[in-house]
Amino acid sequence: MKSVPRLRLNFKAFTLVELVMTMIVLGIISVPLSLMLSQQINSVFVSEDYITALNLARLELERANNANYTNLISGSNSSYEGYSYDMVRNVTYANGTVATAESLKKISVDIKKSGSAAALVNLVTYRAKNVNFGP
Amino acid sequence: MIKTPAVQKGMTLVVAILLISFVTIVVAGITFFIVEIFRRSDAQATDLQCIYLAQAGIQNAIYQYRFRDLTGTGYFNFGQTSVDAGRFFVVGGNPADMVMVNSAGAHFRAPDNKNLEGITMQSASSTPVTIDRMIVSWSGPSLKLTRIRIGNSNVWNNNQGLSSPANCNINPNVTLSNAVTNLTYLRWNAAALGMSWVKIEFVMTDGSTKVVQVYPYSASTSSFRFTVKATGKTTGSPIYRTIEADYNASTNNISRYNEISAQITP
Numbered sequence: 001m002k003s004v005p006r007l008r009l010n011f012k013a014f015t016l017v018e019l020v021m022t023m024i025v026l027g028i029i030s031v032p033l034s035l036m037l038s039q040q041i042n043s044v045f046v047s048e049d050y051i052t053a054l055n056l057a058r059l060e061l062e063r064a065n066n067a068n069y070t071n072l073i074s075g076s077n078s079s080y081e082g083y084s085y086d087m088v089r090n091v092t093y094a095n096g097t098v099a100t101a102e103s104l105k106k107i108s109v110d111i112k113k114s115g116s117a118a119a120l121v122n123l124v125t126y127r128a129k130n131v132n133f134g135p
Numbered sequence: 136m137i138k139t140p141a142v143q144k145g146m147t148l149v150v151a152i153l154l155i156s157f158v159t160i161v162v163a164g165i166t167f168f169i170v171e172i173f174r175r176s177d178a179q180a181t182d183l184q185c186i187y188l189a190q191a192g193i194q195n196a197i198y199q200y201r202f203r204d205l206t207g208t209g210y211f212n213f214g215q216t217s218v219d220a221g222r223f224f225v226v227g228g229n230p231a232d233m234v235m236v237n238s239a240g241a242h243f244r245a246p247d248n249k250n251l252e253g254i255t256m257q258s259a260s261s262t263p264v265t266i267d268r269m270i271v272s273w274s275g276p277s278l279k280l281t282r283i284r285i286g287n288s289n290v291w292n293n294n295q296g297l298s299s300p301a302n303c304n305i306n307p308n309v310t311l312s313n314a315v316t317n318l319t320y321l322r323w324n325a326a327a328l329g330m331s332w333v334k335i336e337f338v339m340t341d342g343s344t345k346v347v348q349v350y351p352y353s354a355s356t357s358s359f360r361f362t363v364k365a366t367g368k369t370t371g372s373p374i375y376r377t378i379e380a381d382y383n384a385s386t387n388n389i390s391r392y393n394e395i396s397a398q399i400t401p
Contacts, residue, residue, distance in 0.1 A: 025152070026155065
């Protein structure tokens with residue numbers, strides 16, 4: 001009869017200490033864990049943006065590859081292809097000029113999230129004048 | 136009733152630690168997968184950039200060739216070129232790829248019609264290439280090849296002659312630069328007027344080969360072409376992609392454009 005209340009008392013006391021300790025441990029661990037988790041959730045969205053931007057950059061470069069060489073000039077397009085991304089195409093002469101018989105254009109394509117100044121993706125290539133595909 | 140509370144001593148802490156361990160493992164697992172997704176996205180972007188850099192290399196080589204061809208014979212340089220910070224391409228090709236043969240003026244010389252002449256050769260790059268052997272085969276009459284003369288030197292002679300295909304180990308070896316070299320003539324032992332085509336396989340000193348078909352009765356210049364290879368790369372990444380293209384200098388067209396697995400190094 002005497003031992004029952006003593007055990008109960010001990011149990012209650014340990015539970016309080018344990019709860020305090022658990023809260024402290026949880027508090028210490030949950031801060032970095034929650035930060036990591038929120039970063040991961042954000043990363044999923046960033047990764048999605050990145051892949052979309054990459055595909056839009058590829059689309060633009062393929063268009064540049066198939067465009068008439070003379071008409072291949074710098075330009076930009078907001079809400080490119082209906083997506084909330086902006087496209088900036090920068091065309092410069094790597095060799096030669098508009099007046100020379102032969103020239104080489106450098107085509108650089110930036111894809112940015114609409115309203116953002118930083119490019120998510122940048123792809124670059126060259127195209128030579130008077131060179132076509134055929135037999 | 137008495138033992139149960141005693142056993143439960145410390146259970147909250149144990150459960151909490153187990154819970155924390157479980158959550159940590161789950162978060163670590165998710166982190167691993169998300170890092171993998173990022174790595175793949177990044178590799179995909181680098182991979183895509185490399186193919187466009189390889190394209191830049193091909194276009195740059197053809198531009199160089201065409202630009203120099205305006206004032207002399209066209210050629211391009213092997214090696215690495217930066218497109219911008221951290222992005223570059225490397226242009227190359229094996230010696231046989233560089234052999235360009237212009238057979239537009241090929242004909243049998245009258246009056247004996249034994250000599251096939253009017254063929255010129257050059258290297259498409261600034262790097263000279265050396266011909267070690269020529270394997271010549273031909274259609275029609277069962278004639279014998281007796282002599283090959285290149286750049287006004289007899290590089291192969293055989294008084295008895297060889298039947299088709301004639302494997303001719305030329306001596307001295309012929310080095311082609313980007314300047315034009317005359318394949319002065321191929322001589323047979325009798326008139327070769329019935330010969331509709333002549334096939335020449337150039338075997339270079341490195342063992343690479345190029346086959347050229349000459350049509351003496353048509354102005355076909357199908358062999359006036361070169362093959363160029365370019366690898367696109369970004370600094371700090373092992374990822375690369377390589378394109379191989381045939382450029383037909385007679386038609387100004389890229390007649391073949393393939394991706395290959397080899398890496399061209401400077």
